[in-house]
Amino acid sequence: MESHAFAAAPAGSPRIESLPVEPLLTSEFDADPGSVYERLRRTHGPVAPVGLMGVPVWLVLDYREVLEVLRGESQWRRDVRHWRARAEGRLPRDWPLLAGYEVRQTMFLDDDEHRAARLTYHSAMRPFQDGHTPVGWETRAAVARYADELIAMLAAESGTTGFADLAAQYTRPLLLMVTTKLFGCPVELGDEMVMDLWRMLDGGPDAGAATARASAAMTRLVAHRRAVPGDDLTSYMLLSDPSLSDEQLGRELFMNAVYLNDITGNMVCNTLLEVLRGNASVRRSLSAGLIGETVNRAALVSPPVANMCFRFAARDVRLGNYWVRAGDVVSPSVAAAHHDLLAIGTSHIVDSTISTRAHLAWGAGPHQCPSAARELASMIVSTAVGRVFDHFTKAELTLPPDQLPWRAGPVVRGLRLLPVRYELGEQSSVLRGRIPAPRSGEEPVPSPGHADDGRVGGLLAALRRLMFGTRRSQ
Ligand code: HEM
Numbered sequence: 358m359e360s361h362a363f364a365a366a367p368a369g370s371p372r373i374e375s376l377p378v379e380p381l382l383t384s385e386f387d388a389d390p391g392s393v394y395e396r397l398r399r400t401h402g403p404v405a406p407v408g409l410m411g412v413p414v415w416l417v418l419d420y421r422e423v424l425e426v427l428r429g430e431s432q433w434r435r436d437v438r439h440w441r442a443r444a445e446g447r448l449p450r451d452w453p454l455l456a457g458y459e460v461r462q463t464m465f466l467d468d469d470e471h472r473a474a475r476l477t478y479h480s481a482m483r484p485f486q487d488g489h490t491p492v493g494w495e496t497r498a499a500v501a502r503y504a505d506e507l508i509a510m511l512a513a514e515s516g517t518t519g520f521a522d523l524a525a526q527y528t529r530p531l532l533l534m535v536t537t538k539l540f541g542c543p544v545e546l547g548d549e550m551v552m553d554l555w556r557m558l559d560g561g562p563d564a565g566a567a568t569a570r571a572s573a574a575m576t577r578l579v580a581h582r583r584a585v586p587g588d589d590l591t592s593y594m595l596l597s598d599p600s601l602s603d604e605q606l607g608r609e610l611f612m613n614a615v616y617l618n619d620i621t622g623n624m625v626c627n628t629l630l631e632v633l634r635g636n637a638s639v640r641r642s643l644s645a646g647l648i649g650e651t652v653n654r655a656a657l658v659s660p661p662v663a664n665m666c667f668r669f670a671a672r673d674v675r676l677g678n679y680w681v682r683a684g685d686v687v688s689p690s691v692a693a694a695h696h697d698l699l700a701i702g703t704s705h706i707v708d709s710t711i712s713t714r715a716h717l718a719w720g721a722g723p724h725q726c727p728s729a730a731r732e733l734a735s736m737i738v739s740t741a742v743g744r745v746f747d748h749f750t751k752a753e754l755t756l757p758p759d760q761l762p763w764r765a766g767p768v769v770r771g772l773r774l775l776p777v778r779y780e781l782g783e784q785s786s787v788l789r790g791r792i793p794a795p796r797s798g799e800e801p802v803p804s805p806g807h808a809d810d811g812r813v814g815g816l817l818a819a820l821r822r823l824m825f826g827t828r829r830s831q
Contacts, residue, residue, distance in 0.1 A: 366673040366680035373415060373685055378408040381416065387765045390663065394418055394693035404677030404687075409767055411449055412442065415676070415687040416664070420697040420717075422677055423665075423689040428722035432671050433687070435724060436467050439669035441684025454767070462608045464666060464724065474609075475727060477601070481593035482729030485539070492588050496539065500737055503534040504744035509787035511779075517788065520755065523745065523775040528625045529555065531741055532618045539617070540610060541582055541589025550574040554618055575614070576607035616726075621734045623661035623771035624652070624718075625741045630775060631655040632746065634758045643746060648739045656718035657699065663692035663770040665720060691717045692770060748787055751780035 379397070386393045397405035403419035417423050426433050437458040442448050448455060458465060463474040484490045488497050507530055511521050521527065533554060537547035553574065556567035579591060580603045586592040590613070594606055601609075631654055632643055643651050667686045674681050681687060698715055719726040726734070745752065754761075755776045762773040781788060 366675075366682060370680040372682060373406050373413045373679075376406045376413070378406045378413045381407040381409055381414075382765065382767060387763060390692060390770070391696065394690065394696065398693070402678040404679055404681075406679070409688075410453060412452060412686075414667070415679070415681055415685060416693070417676070417687055417689045418693040419677070420694040423691060423694040423717065424721055426668055426676075426687060426689045427665070427717070427720060427725070430467070430723045432674060433668035434467050434671050435465050435471070435666070435668065437465060437667075437669070439671065439684060440667070440686055441669075441682070442686070444684070458667065460608055460612075462605075462612050464612060471723065473598075477594060477598040478727045479729060481590060481597040482727065482733065484593065485590065486729040486732045495588075496733070497736060497740070499538050500531075500535055500740045501744060503531055503538075504741055505748075505787055507531055507534075508744065508748050508781075508785075512781055512787055517781040518779070520776065520778055523629055523777055524622075524626050524772055525774065527745070528622050528629075528741065528775075529618070532622045532625075532737070535737060536614055536617050539590050540578060540614075541587045541591050542578055543581060546574055546578055546581065550578075554614060571614070572607065572611050575610040576603045578610065579603040579606045613730075616730070616734075617737075619769060619771070620661045621737055623769060624656065624734065624738045626772045626775050627659040627661060627770070628652050628655040628738055628742045629745060630754075630758070630761070630772065631658060632742070633752060633754050633775075633777065643742075648743055649735065651742070652735060652738050653714050653716060657695050657716040659770050660691045660695060660716065660718035661770055662718065662720070662768060663690065664768055665689045665691060666724075666768075688767070691720075748781055748785045749779045750782040752777050 381393070383393075397407065397416065398418050403417065403422045405416050405418060406413055407416045408414075417426055437443060440458075443455070463471065463478070466474055484492045485496050486493060488494045504527075507527050511519075511526060515521060533551045536542075536554070537551060542550060550571055553567040553571040557564050557571055579595070579601075582589065582591040583595055583603070586595070591606070591610060594609065595601060628651060631651060665688060667688055670681045670683050670685045670687065672683050676687070694717060719731050755778050761775070764771045764773055
């Protein structure tokens with residue numbers, strides 16, 4: 358690891374360990390993180406010391422400072438070995454967030470190693486990026502098809518007018534179907550992996566074991582695709598860097614599976630919510646076909662990665678009103694920074710002509726979401742949201758927006774459920790028999806006639822059990 362000449366903080370400037378810190382994860386934070394960010398900003402300025410499950414962390418709140426941290430690669434390191442408290446053995450032994458940071462994959466690499474890993478991504482993901490390549494076209498078509506199939510399944514289960522949880526019964530299965538397609542999962546591995554990712558995202562009692570199994574399944578998937586290459590991300594990653602071991606690529610795929618299912622899924626739900634909660638300008642832009650603008654708006658109001666991954670200071674540095682010491686940990690809060698942008702017109706950063714594209718939901722600087730991944734995710738979100746409003750003539754929330762339950766957690770801002778009352782349009786193509794109604798009990802949904810449908814038909818059946826199973830047993 359490189360060594361640095363440390364610029365010393367002035368004697369007497371407080372260390373984070375000596376400051377009183379307010380715990381970040383409280384019921385107030387779950388219900389209304391915006392007011393917590395505002396209070397911290399009023400008390401401390403652009404950077405605040407907070408407690409994260411007993412560990413003190415600098416939370417970066419202002420847009421300017423967040424950008425500075427995200428862009429400043431030589432000062433703000435990603436490799437967890439730069440973390441002083443960890444190196445000195447001062448972290449609680451079973452601190453819940455540490456395990457994730459110990460996994461060596463692209464997000465936690467620096468410098469040349471990091472640049473090489475990103476190049477692998479760029480060339481492996483490029484074919485999926487747009488609709489001009491066969492695999493790009495097929496991916497786009499598959500996302501739309503899966504969305505239609507799930508809406509058809511909803512109609513078959515709950516009727517053309519009914520109630521649905523668009524998080525559990527639409528978004529989550531859709532993203533799991535896209536994942537198995539994109540990763541090139543064979544049937545046996547796909548079903549098993551999907552079930553485990555589902556359990557992992559649920560965060561229930563078996564989530565830990567499910568995570569370990571899903572991660573092992575990724576490694577087996579890589580071994581399989583090394584032996585039998587296909588038109589999928591796993592095979593393209595191997596083509597792009599044949600030196601990747603099964604375990605290494607398995608770790609990368611696992612991280613991508615989280616981005617695809619958890620982060621992209623939350624972006625779908627957060628965008629659906631933006632439209633459903635009836636903001637007039639959002640509905641106007643959607644009906645004018647400006648779905649990208651709607652997605653940007655949702656990314657600004659509720660960025661799914663609310664607080665970015667940790668960065669570790671390479672040298673003592675002044676940030677906001679404090680001196681951050683070499684080896685201290687900081688978390689740039691994109692959600693807090695967006696408050697500056699939301700105050701458009703009065704903000705010192707932006708004027709009223711700035712687009713919602715100034716949001717930082719994709720990150721910024723050398724670790725920002727790779728462009729091909731952004732394109733892919735944007736396509737998935739736009740298609741998923743677009744298909745809902747194409748098929749449903751009516752969709753309204755069954756709970757007031759301020760009573761919707763959000764997931765607790767320091768990183769992701771996501772809805773637990775998105776309950777709606779819907780009405781399917783009479784002209785909707787899903788009513789024209791694309792998927793026959795399920796017959797009774799747990800019978801599998803027959804597979805429609807597409808190239809990959811042997812796999813997807815079986816997967817749909819497994820997903821149907823997960824989507825409707827709970828309700829049946831109630
Ligand atoms: C709407 C969906 C998505 C959002 C909002 C999103 C957001 C982000 C953000 C904020 C980061 C940077 C994190 C940081 O600097 O701490 C990131 C990195 C990354 N994302 Fe995405 N992402 C999305 C979808 C995806 C998808 C679908 C993939 C791949 C299939 C993906 C692959 C990656 C990778 C590989 C990185 C690590 C880049 C690096 O460290 O150099 N993302 N993403």
